[in-house]
Amino acid sequence: MSLLSRLFGSGSGSEKGSAPQHEPVTYEGFTIHPEPIKEGGTYRVAARIEKEVEGEMRSHQLIRADMVSDPDQAATESTRKAQRLIDERGDKLFDRPR
Structure with a gap:
């Protein structure tokens, strides 16, 4: 399965290349x-960040170059990186490029 198909949700979570599910x-x-x-x-650090803004559910996909060997550690690092991005950008995270 290609990186792009994994990024854009092609296929099911039980396919080769998927990581275990973690609680939001x-x-x-x-x-x-x-x-x-x-x-x-290994596991690439990645997370989906969501928030309801003005009555609309917004979503941002975070994908980092960081690689971790343990899936639980990768989930922890994904959460930490997402929290840092939220601290830095807040609601601007969902601004659309012009």
């Missing part, structure tokens, strides 16, 4: 869904 975390009014991406024997 609420932080500063945002919901963080840790979604590390399995690549070989």
Whole structure:
């Protein structure tokens, strides 16, 4: 399965290359869904960040170059990176490029 198909949700979670599911975390009014991406024997740090803004559910996909060998550690690191991004950008995280 290609990286792009994993990023855009092609296929089911039980396919080769998927990481274990982790519980969402609420932080500063945002919901963080840790979604590390399995690549070989490691996991890429990744998370989906969601928040309802003006009555509309907004979502941002965070994908980092960081690789971790343990899926639970990857989920923890994904959450930590998402929290840092929320602290830095807040609701501007959902601004659309012009």
